[in-house]
Amino acid sequence: MKLLLHTCCGPCFLGSWAYVSEFEVTNFFYNPNIQPEEEYRLRFENLKKAAKGKSVGILERPYNPQEHVDAISNDRSFPSRCISCYALRLEETAEQAKEMGFDAFSTTLLVSPYQLHGKLKDLGISLSEKFGVDFFYRDFRPNFRKGQALSKEMNIYRQRYCGCLLSKEAVQ
Numbered sequence: 001m002k003l004l005l006h007t008c009c010g011p012c013f014l015g016s017w018a019y020v021s022e023f024e025v026t027n028f029f030y031n032p033n034i035q036p037e038e039e040y041r042l043r044f045e046n047l048k049k050a051a052k053g054k055s056v057g058i059l060e061r062p063y064n065p066q067e068h069v070d071a072i073s074n075d076r077s078f079p080s081r082c083i084s085c086y087a088l089r090l091e092e093t094a095e096q097a098k099e100m101g102f103d104a105f106s107t108t109l110l111v112s113p114y115q116l117h118g119k120l121k122d123l124g125i126s127l128s129e130k131f132g133v134d135f136f137y138r139d140f141r142p143n144f145r146k147g148q149a150l151s152k153e154m155n156i157y158r159q160r161y162c163g164c165l166l167s168k169e170a171v172q
C-alpha cells in the first residue's frame, strides 16, 4: 500500500514507524503551524535525520505560516484553534494523496497523547469520504515513549511546544 503520511516531526515519525513500516511510505511535511521559521527548519532537518536509513520518501510543501494564521483566525482559543489546525494540515494531505495516486493517507499526530486523538480520527474519516482516498487509522499512542527514547538515542531534536506561537507562549 502506498501511504502518504502527514509528518509533524522526527520523534513522532519514529514513534509511528512500527505501525506503518510495512507500507510504501512517503512523509508529507506540511506544517505551516510551526513558528518561528528557524523552529520549522530545525524540525524538518531532524525529520530527515530520523528517516535516514529507512526506505521512505519525504515531500515538503513550501513554508507559509500565514496559511495557519488564516485557518485559526475565527477562533484562536483552545480547542477550536487545534481542530482548525488539524483540518488545514490533514485536508491538504488527503487532497495530495488523492491527486498523487496514493492508496491512503494518515498522520503522525496519532502518536501524541497531547493531541486531540478523537478529533483527528473523526477528521481523517470525514476527509477520506470527501476525497475518496482511505484513511489509515491506528492508535499509535502506545509507541509515543518509544519514539521519544529513540530520538534521545539518535540525538534527534525534541521540541518543547506543539508548534504555533500560542503554544510556545504557553510553555514560557
Ligand code: SF4
Residues within 6 Å of the ligand: 033, 034, 072, 081, 082, 083, 085, 086, 162, 163, 164, 165, 166, 167
Ligand atoms: S497548539 Fe498545536 S495543534 Fe493547536 S493550533 Fe497550535 S500548533 Fe496547532
